[in-house]
Amino acid sequence: MKKILNRSFLIVLALSLIVLFARAQGPGTYKIVPERPTPGQDIEITYDATGTPLSNKKKVTAVLYSYQNYKWYAEDINLVNTGNVWKTHYKIPEKAGIIALKFQADTLTDNNNNQGYFSMFMDKTRQGVQAPGAYAGWGLARSPKYGMDIPGYIKFKGVSDSATYHWLNQEISFNQSAKSDLVYPYALALNATFKNDAGPRLQRVLNYLKRPEASENDLLNARKILLRLVQDKVTADSVDKVMLQKFPKGSLARLAAFKKMPVGSDVNALLNANKQFVQDFPEEGSNAEFNTENRMSYPGIYQNIVVLSTYGTHNYEELNKYIDKVPFSVLPTVYYKVVEIQFGKNGMSDAELLPVSELILKRMEYLRANRPEEFAYLSPKEWVNYVNEIITRPMYMHVHLLNSAGRYKEALAYGNLAKQYLGYTRAALNAERANTLKELNQQVELRTLLEKSVFENQSSPEMMEMLKASYVKRTGTDKGYDKYLNGLKNNADGLKMVEEIKKEIINKPMIDFAMQDLNGKMVKLQDLKGKTVVFDFWATWCVPCKASFPGMKLAVDKYAKDPNVVFYFVDTEETIADYKAEIAKYIKEKKYGFNVLFDNKAPNAKATGETFDQICKAFSISGIPQKIIVDANGNVRFITVGFKGSATELADEISTMVELTKAAK
Known part of the structure; x- marks a missing residue:
């Protein structure tokens, strides 16, 4: 009877908090219909921009974050307006417990004054209970220090630890399968909430994690709680022994092998050690969180393999073998070390470097079209922009290699992509684009490039020669060129440079x-x-x-x-x-x-x-x-x-x- 009363009390408490949650969205600005939908259901989303930073904007879009299986996934949402009111229809994902939205126009964003626009969903079969993920998503989205919020969504100091504990406790109480996913943030919140009285509660958590049928992830969480919260190294060591016995090729064995890897300047020894490590302990199926916490960086290992294998050689066998495993996070560094640094060194010709450059760029382009799971919090458009902003930085090199090969139309496409993000602010890119446009006889575009490069003070001597030649061809004389050139310069920036110097x-x-x-x-x-x-x-x-x-x-x-x-x-x-x-x-x-x-x-x-x-x-x-x-x-x-x-x-x-x-x- 007591359990029934406690459960009823929790349901009433949850419903009352949901009412407060709904009122926190901002009256009339954001709403969904129906107000209490379930996963899989179609809803209408309405955003009234009146009184917001996006009021009277010609085009408003949104990024929608859905919390599915205790992870945030972002997608782009198009809206249709009637005056200042914007609407769209959306089908809730079957695994989503809560969504959050931010509305955008031009460079402005409305995220409800850093409070967020949220909607929680009801469970399909349990009356008065929120859908799996709703409680946890609502709590963690507003608890940035727990590291499970929406990156970049809201700037928020965070709710209290007791509030975070409440929502995580709700989630686990109603959805027992969430225990393993949320146990560590739950333990953190519990420990911060109850402080000196947290011991018995943490012990109950540990008893669950150390049960006979515990998974390796459960035992890793037990180990972490013992070391960081309970500070019981003796018991943590006993957990380690169990893990090594049950999982002889698991995370602890992986960590031990990683720590034995050599360091130093012997390139062959380092290369062979990295290759052997990924052969003995493949990344697939490993605990990414444990890897990160212990600085076992598979991206770094793949980077070591492809970079070390090309060190002082023209051998790209390992690069071809491992390129499909290299994650986006290290690809810019790989490109810099394998292509840019090698440019003009060790007898490397442009013709030899071009296929290497293409191989790495094709990998970047593949990942741009296929957003990796670790970047799920970026919407497809945000992801594409993020990738393009990064890959355009060394783009001058690829454009140069294409120019050198006489592949000017391809060079033009890559150069134009880089220009979208960099404008005329990179002299090396400007110089390569100038060569491309000159070879394709696109004189109007070339003149624009040369003049804007002068304004940005990002030109090469060859570009200045092109500009003068263009002027003489147009006017039939070089008289007045100095006046023309000075008229192109940004005098305000020039004066600012003098004052800084x-x-x-x-x-x-x-x-x-x-x-x-x-x-x-x-x-x-x-x-x-x-x-x-x-x-x-x-x-x-x-x-x-x-x-x-x-x-x-x-x-x-x-x-x-x-x-x-x-x-x-x-x-x-x-x-x-x-x-x-x-x-x-x-x-x-x-x-x-x-x-x-x-x-x-x-x-x-x-x-x-x-x-x-x-x-x-x-x-x-x-x-x-x-x-x-x-x-x-x-x-x-x-x-x-x-x-x-x-x-x-x-x-x-x-x-x-x-x-x-x-x-x-």
């Missing part, structure tokens, strides 16, 4: 040095007194260093007739024996005509870098490329590190620093 000015003596140039002539700091000097510290192995050279050449050319401004490109941190000959050949082939200095090797050092090391210590800097501007008195005025990617932007920055240095007192 002014903030970086310093005044500290430059380290004294004596270094040889390409001709064996010794150059000393004291020889440069009276001149403004730009030092560019670089190395043959430094990709961004050499990538910045076209921009530096623009700056060098600008001051070619100014005897009071000189540039020195200081090669440093070299270990190979014939680096001087390699540099002389490189400078000649690229027709840079730079003044090159060779950093000295300190006693007992493995690499050159005596001068640069002293500068790093004196100015608390590190890494190359590193530009240092020194005034006529031998004092450092500016230091800038790295390369942002735009030749024209770099040239403007260096020119601004030079002019500010010349004017400094």
